Amino acid sequence: MAEIRLENLHKAFGDFTAVRESSFTIADGEFFVMLGPSGCGKTTTLRMIAGLELPTSGRILLDGEDVTWNRASARDIAFVFQLFALYPHMTVRRNISFPLRIAGLPRKEVRERTESVAKLLQIEHLLDRGVGGLAAGDRQRVALGRAIVRRAKAFLMDEPLGALDAEFRDVMCEELRVLHNRIGATTVYVTHDQVEAMSMADRICVMNHAEVLQIGSPLEVYDRPATKFVAGFIGSPSMNFLPAKGGLPAGSRAIRVNGSEIAIPETQASLESAEAFVGARPEHIQITGEGALRGRVFGVEYMGARQLVTVDTDVGRLRVRSPNTLRVNDGETVGLDFMTERLAVFDAATDRAVPTLRAEGGLNG
Template structure:
């Protein structure tokens, strides 16, 4: 398999820039997620890595070789599309074997390779069936089989589960991750689904408007968002944002918001101006005593937990609390926040202010 390195990658379509100076590294054998909303540049980035689009500028290294201007046929990459892209006039066996037959591989070797892939994917019983009558899940397995059979350096997957219903999509995501672990393949996977990315990925790149907002391990991106966009895009419900104006000094471990002090991770830089106090719903604490208060607007029961929406002096926030706690709409409660989990942002730029929470882990291009 292969390490993939992206340096200052850019793609222009006329006057429109789809990808702006992206840089990141995909380790050999990693399951790497390109995550972001529609139009953010993730699929264009994937297509440039695969050679289906040539970059306007920048470098792409696969297994140490610079391939940015080479066509897809010279990159040894396998591509899996959302809509399967199977040959409808061929049965399952012929669809899977097609890349090997095209390369002129001997028939006995082709037969052995197809049998091995069918065993890995659990589709031995459908090898002689036409693809037209298969379920969505089986068709996706066939598409994966056609990619796997080549033993490429890396796999490129463009929302391969997007056409499946929600329940089967979750099942297939587990299968796909298990398949990756068995093969140890380098995989680059595009999705707009943050839950899918968090569940499956070893590393995630979060993109927005053609820019890499942050890259890193799923837990780091969730706990230590580099920007307000990342904090809002990752998590359900998203991170709470409370706007205020104030001053923090380097080394500060608290901040004044609405005439009350709140603990924060130790700050590594001073800041004066408009800020945003960011905290995840599960780190909002409801109590009876305290001067910073919120009025309960609604409570959403989710089984083991409930999501409570509150109105505060700095805006609305959501708290995730145990379902056994009784809350009533209209009641006013005291609010506190776990200091170790707070992120402060520069309101103007949306960037996280550096603290011992995010020091050294802000991977953004």
């Protein structure tokens, strides 16, 4: 397998910039997920790595070799498309073995490798069936098999689970991660689904408007988002944002929100503007009798051992995740307190997190 390194990779279509000066390294054997909304540049980046698109500028290195201008067929990379791209007139066996037969490998080796991959994907009983009558999940396994059988240096996957229903998508997420661990492949996976990213990735690359905003482990991007966009895009429900005004010099331990003072982790830098947002995950807000803020309960969603309480306040509608043993009713006035050490602060002028000293001793931002 191989390390993939991108250096100042840039792609423009006329006046439109699809990917802007992206630089990062994907480690050998890593499951690397590119996450972001439609049109953010993640698929274009993947296609440039594959050689299906040529960059406007920058370099792509695969296992130390500069492959920027190499054709796709010369990059030793396997690509799995969202819509499977199978040959409908062929059996499962012939679909999986197609790359090996094209490469001219001996028949015995083709048969052995095809059957080995089919066993790995648990579709050996389907080898002599046509692909047309297969369920979507089985067709996806065939597409994966055709990629794996090549034993390429890296596997690139462009939203491969997008055509599956939600229940089966969850199953395939688990199976893909197990498969990755078995073969030790360098895998680059593109998705707009944060659940897929959080459940499978070693590291996540969050993109928006052609730019890489943050790269980190699922825990890092969830717990220490680098920008307000990342904080809002990751998490379900997403982070709550409370508008705050007034200067915030380095060393601040509190910020004013709607006339109330809310404690925050100690800031390590000053705000560039007089406006900011305090970010709080739903599980980092507590419903109390009084509280730093007060609001009226808009609705309660019961979710087993937990419940999601929506509270209307003077600074907006907030979502609170709390134990279902706490009884609140629609229309009831409640107080809200915040877990100081878990809060984030974002500069309204730059959208970026203000570095703060977390209670556990680490910097946030």
